[in-house]
Amino acid sequence: xxxxxxxxxxxxxxxxxxxxxxxxxxxxxxxxxxxxxxxxxxxxxxxxxxxxxxxxxxxxxxxxxxxxxxxxxxxxxxxxxxxxxxxxxxxxxxxxxxxxxxxxxxxxxxxxxxxxxxxxxxxxxxxxxxxxxxxxxxxxxxxxxxxxxxxxxxxxxxxxxxxxxxxxxxxxxxxxxxxxxxxxxxxxxxxxxxxxxxxxxxxxxxxxxxxxxxxxxxxxxxxxxxxxxxxxxxxxxxxxxxxxxxxxxxxxxxxxxxxxxxxxxxxxxxxxxxxxxxxxxxxxxxxxxxxxxxxxxxxxxxxxxxxxxxxxxxxxxxxxxxxxxxxxxxxxxxxxx
Numbered sequence: 001x002x003x004x005x006x007x008x009x010x011x012x013x014x015x016x017x018x019x020x021x022x023x024x025x026x027x028x029x030x031x032x033x034x035x036x037x038x039x040x041x042x043x044x045x046x047x048x049x050x051x052x053x054x055x056x057x058x059x060x061x062x063x064x065x066x067x068x069x070x071x072x073x074x075x076x077x078x079x080x081x082x083x084x085x086x087x088x089x090x091x092x093x094x095x096x097x098x099x100x101x102x103x104x105x106x107x108x109x110x111x112x113x114x115x116x117x118x119x120x121x122x123x124x125x126x127x128x129x130x131x132x133x134x135x136x137x138x139x140x141x142x143x144x145x146x147x148x149x150x151x152x153x154x155x156x157x158x159x160x161x162x163x164x165x166x167x168x169x170x171x172x173x174x175x176x177x178x179x180x181x182x183x184x185x186x187x188x189x190x191x192x193x194x195x196x197x198x199x200x201x202x203x204x205x206x207x208x209x210x211x212x213x214x215x216x217x218x219x220x221x222x223x224x225x226x227x228x229x230x231x232x233x234x235x236x237x238x239x240x241x242x243x244x245x246x247x248x249x250x251x252x253x254x255x256x257x258x259x260x261x262x263x264x265x266x267x268x269x270x271x272x273x274x275x276x277x278x279x280x281x282x283x284x285x286x287x288x289x290x291x292x293x294x295x296x297x298x299x300x301x302x303x304x305x306x307x308x309x310x311x312x313x314x315x316x317x318x319x320x321x322x323x324x325x326x327x328x329x330x331x332x333x334x335x336x337x
Contacts, residue, residue, distance in 0.1 A: 017109035021102055023087070023122050023139060024052070026095030034133075039182070040189075042124075043132040049092045052124070055135040062086040065102060065120065067111075069140040072123060084108025084141055098136070108141070117141035245270040248280055256288035258312060265330055269320060282319040286312055 024044060027034050032045040056063070063086070064071055070081035085104040093099050104112070111117050119142050125135040170179050173187040249266060252258045258266055270276040309317070309324055313331070317324045 017085070017102075017104040017112045019101060020099050021120055022097055023090065023100045023120070023136060024098035024124070024133065026093075026097040029095075032096075033131075039185075041131065042126055043130055044096060044098075045132065046096075048132045048134060049096055049098065051132075051134040052098060052136055053090060053092065056090045062088050062103075063136060063138050065108065065139045065141065067117070067141050069121075069123060069138070069142070071138045071140075082107075084111060087136075087139065090136065100136075100139075111141060118143055241273065241276070245276055248276065248283070252279075252283045255283070257283045257286045258316075259310075261331060261334055262313065262316070264334065265327075266316075278319065282316055285319075286315045 025034060027044040031041075032043055033041040034044050035041045064081075064083040065085040065087060066081055066083055070079075073081075075081040083105060085102045085108045087100040087102050089101045091099055091101075120139055121142050122139045123137040124133050125137060126133045167177070169184060170177060173179075173184065175183055175187060179187075245267060248270065249258075249263060252266070253260065253263065266279055270279050309328055309331070313327060314324060316322075317327050
């Protein structure tokens with residue numbers, strides 16, 4: 001309970017706007033976590049404290065303290081989001097609390113000293129897998145914080161749920177009919193599948209973060225480009241393969257390792273890379289059928305048909321594991337075509 005009370009940042013005790021303010025309270029010593037009123041918890045251990053300080057320095061810009069987190073809610077809509085103060089530097093103090101040196105605007109200082117606003121709550125980024133706080137984003141003057149020191153920390157006034165809506169939500173979540181609001185919230189949180197490296201904790205965020213979505217037109221364009229590139233690659237690969245087959249077939253014909261009558265058969269056998277490799281192996285070991293006869297490309301005399309395989313054809317059958325009778329049928333069919 002002591003740590004939870006320490007998480008409140010109450011500015012009402014100051015007679016003037018303070019130069020230093022607590023931005024993230026010291027975590028529980030046992031768990032190194034900061035727990036909110038809604039039960040969510042964030043890790044703020046030594047690694048997180050170091051990351052927050054390093055990220056602030058790396059940003060090299062002062063961070064705003066605004067009213068009611070207008071930087072997150074109003075600025076994205078193009079509406080005014082003036083600063084009440086600027087965070088100029090941060091440091092970790094005893095117990096692990098993050099403090100900041102601030103420079104107040106005239107209106108911001110007046111709002112604090114008049115107690116128009118009593119609480120200060122930060123907006124921070126955290127790792128979704130560990131819930132470790134890693135970066136301070138801004139802070140806001142609020143009067144109804146959610147956490148005892150919060151991410152974006154207005155506590156929303158609960159809205160009554162209609163009986164029909166309650167029944168639908170409970171049924172969809174597989175809960176009992178008398179499930180409490182806390183049970184419903186727990187079940188909903190369990191459904192979240194956030195894969196981002198970091199996420200900004202915004203309890204009252206009304207519009208989605210644009211960096212998590214891709215316009216449909218851009219998505220379709222990217223898919224089209226990827227598909228075209230894939231098709232172009234397949235076309236190029238096929239052209240390369242066909243060229244290699246053509247080179248191998250022509251080389252085998254020139255060397256007398258195969259005959260024109262069997263060219264189509266060998267091309268079909270080389271339809272894939274494995275077939276081409278088997279053909280090259282065959283050509284490397286097959287004897288030459290013979291020298292130039294001048295008969296290449298000439299049809300067989302009418303009525304003539306092959307009745308037996310020559311040595312080159314028999315060797316092809318052996319290397320390809322094909323019965324000689326089947327090969328002979330192919331030769332005879334080509335001769336009669």
